[in-house]
Amino acid sequence: MNVNAAVAAAAAIAGVLTGVIAMLAFRWSERDQARPTRSSLHTEAVLPPGVDTVLSVLRSSAVVLDEADEVVKASSAAYALGLVRGGRLAVEPMLKMARETRRDGEIRQVDLDLPRRGTGRGDALAVSARVAPLGSRLVLLLVEDMTEARRIEAVRRDFVANVSHELKTPVGALSLLSEAVLDAADDPEAVERFAGRMQYEATRLTSLVQELIDLSRVQNDDPLGDSEQVGVDELMGEAIDRCRQSAGSKQITLVAGRTSVGGTSTSGTADGGLHVWGNRSQLAAALGNLVENAVNYSPARTRVGIAGRRVAAPGGDFIEISVSDQGIGISERDKERVFERFYRVDPARSRATGGTGLGLAIVKHVAASHGGEVTVWSAEGQGSTFTLRLPEGGPGRSGAESQERRGGSPSEDVDEELEDFEEAADSLDEAGEADPADHAAQAGPGEPTGPAEPADPDQHRHRRGSSEPGDSASATRSGEPPPASRATPATPSSLSPSSPSPTSFSSPSPSPFTTPRGLLRAPETAPEVLP
Known part of the structure; x- marks a missing residue:
């Protein structure tokens, strides 16, 4: 009888222990499933309805933080920019801004320069970050990569400056030469000399403007x-x-x-x-x-x-x-x-x-x-x-x-x-x-201020x-x-075989003007010039 009671008690204890262990295992599994991971971009259950769909179509890098500053959701672009590491926001200024927004509910924006990861390049990524509250517990961070946009703007400014510089030289020279013509009205030779130089500068200006027009034309949407x-x-x-x-x-x-x-x-x-x-x-x-x-x-x-x-x-x-x-x-x-x-x-x-x-x-x-x-x-x-x-x-x-x-x-x-x-x-x-003033001042007495034969407009059209x-x-x-x-x-x-060679070849080095396929060659190889 005592033996049966002992066996029954042992079985009861074993059953209780088994139940406890099973319950603990179940709860542990639930906690693991609820824990956000990078591979799953964290669970979407905590996000308001429709937010995940909206974030998936945005071009900006998106990061959603919870009240513990843990990453709940992050786009692949956010990882590519190095914003998220180990499940946390890795950019301290953005993290600080997110905490302030969570505290007072105000939308904030900041422009930052981020170092490029793993490129070995000294230049930085220019980004614009905007933080806004998302519900009562979450904070949404949107980051836009502005590097290309800023480079475009800088390049356009440089281009305008270059064009202005190129136009300034002939325009300034024309102004000075016209004054010189007025001052030398009683000297026919000087007038003729300055007029030739003016013709040269005017032709140069026309050529520059025409080339800018041509360059714009070949860059339009339907050049053909x-x-x-x-x-x-x-x-x-x-x-x-x-x-x-x-x-x-x-x-x-x-x-x-x-x-x-x-x-x-x-x-x-x-x-x-x-x-x-x-x-x-x-x-x-x-x-x-x-x-x-x-x-x-x-x-x-x-x-x-x-x-x-x-x-x-x-x-x-x-x-x-x-x-x-x-x-x-x-x-x-x-x-x-x-x-x-x-x-x-x-x-x-x-x-x-x-x-x-x-x-x-x-x-x-x-x-x-x-x-x-x-x-x-x-x-x-x-x-x-x-x-x-x-x-x-x-x-x-x-x-x-x-x-x-x-x-x-x-x-x-x-x-x-x-x-x-x-x-x-x-x-x-x-x-x-050279400065436009130097253009007009370099000529000595009786010499034209421009290249030889300035009065020949056709010569100066070949540039x-x-x-x-x-x-x-x-x-x-x-x-x-x-x-x-x-x-x-x-x-x-x-084509004379004795013509000098314009290019170098691997040894032996034949003259390109005597090789069978002149001028025609694959890129990065020595050209063969004319039969």
């Missing part, structure tokens, strides 16, 4: 509204004609040619030559800018080559038009910025030729708006090759097909746009532009970056190729 099929030979001929006078004055020989897919030199094809689809005036301006740059940055008695070829590619063939020179070349540092607005590789030479620093920026945006690109190969002291790569637009191809291959307007790519504007103000300081596609000179100067060659691409025999 007036697209058509354009022959590559025609574009090359216009570019050569545009620069013929300035090249002739420096005894620079302009040579043109075309190569096919395999690199074999041709004078024509069954379909009537190479074609691209696009805005004729924009394409002519872009190619003319490349040839004009090559002439302006080349020493006397050298050659500038221009050639085109068809390149097979998945999804459709491309046309490559390359311009090569034997000029001063471009350093590695300058190559990274050469397509920026107002950037000049050689400020002194650019001032002498009337360059504005907008020519290559126009080329880049024209290429992008046509679904292509522009690349550069260069070696200091030896020369450069710029290659314009565009989708083919020959017979059988419609403008709609070329539009599809564009893949969008360059104006939609804000980051790329801003990259061009970066450090534009610094480049003007490097250029060392780095000019965007007038129809700007062709009619005068023929010493060393200029015969007029008949304007419409006829150069043949291989017209």
Whole structure:
């Protein structure tokens, strides 16, 4: 009997213990489920109805804190910005502001600079934080990343300052020169000299304004509204004609040619030559800018080559038009910025030729708006090759097909746009532009204040970056190729094997003017210039 009673008592005790343990385990499980975790972004049960849905569609980084400053809800963007770490708000100023809002219920806002996490960069993230009460126990923190917006504003201010600076020089010079003309009214020679200088400054001002207009035009939402099929030979001929006078004055020989897919030199094809689809005036301006740059940055008695070829590619063939020179070349540092607005590789030479620093920026945006690109190969002291790569637009191809291959307007790519504007103000300081008063005061007695032959307006229309596609000179100067060659691409025999090499190659180093595929090369490789 005693044994049975003992067994019953033991069973009862065991049952009680089992029940207690089960109850404790159940409560422990409930507490774990109620505890917020980062993986679940904390439970939504404590949030007012609809709040989670609203937070999920906001572009701002969102963090919800409870009365113990624990994170109840946080968006992925909040973690990416480093606002939340270990389930708590990691930015002390924001945490302090949240506590104050919880205490008095007032909405607060603050602008902060946060260090970038794990980037090793010294710049900071500019954020705008706004805190508001959410119910009786919670606080909502919304953080907007303002870094890009502030950079856009700063870049726009720099651009306006750059344009103002560029416009100030010719306008100031015109003002001083007009006063000089009035003071020298009794001296016909002085009046003629100052009038020539005024003509030069007026032409420079016109060129700058026109290039700003062209740059704005190629950046609009539909730059190819007036697209058509354009022959590559025609574009090359216009570019050569545009620069013929300035090249002739420096005894620079302009040579043109075309190569096919395999690199074999041709004078024509069954379909009537190479074609691209696009805005004729924009394409002519872009190619003319490349040839004009090559002439302006080349020493006397050298050659500038221009050639085109068809390149097979998945999804459709491309046309490559390359311009090569034997000029001063471009350093590695300058190559990274050469397509920026107002950037000049050689400020002194650019001032002498009337360059504005907008020519290559126009080329880049024209290429992008046509679904292509522009690349550069260069070696200091030896020369450069710029290659314009565009989708083919020959017979059988419609403008709609070329539009599809564009893949969008360059104006939609804000980051790329801003990259061009970066450090534009610094480049003007490097250029060392002279004060307008110095422009008029540097000339001695009996000497013009501008470059040689200031009274010749056509000469000064050939500047780095000019965007007038129809700007062709009619005068023929010493060393200029015969007029008949304007419409006829150069043949291989017209290129002398003894011509100096504008670029360096891996050993052995053949002359680029004797290699089979001149001007045409893949980016970051030495160019082969003309057959």
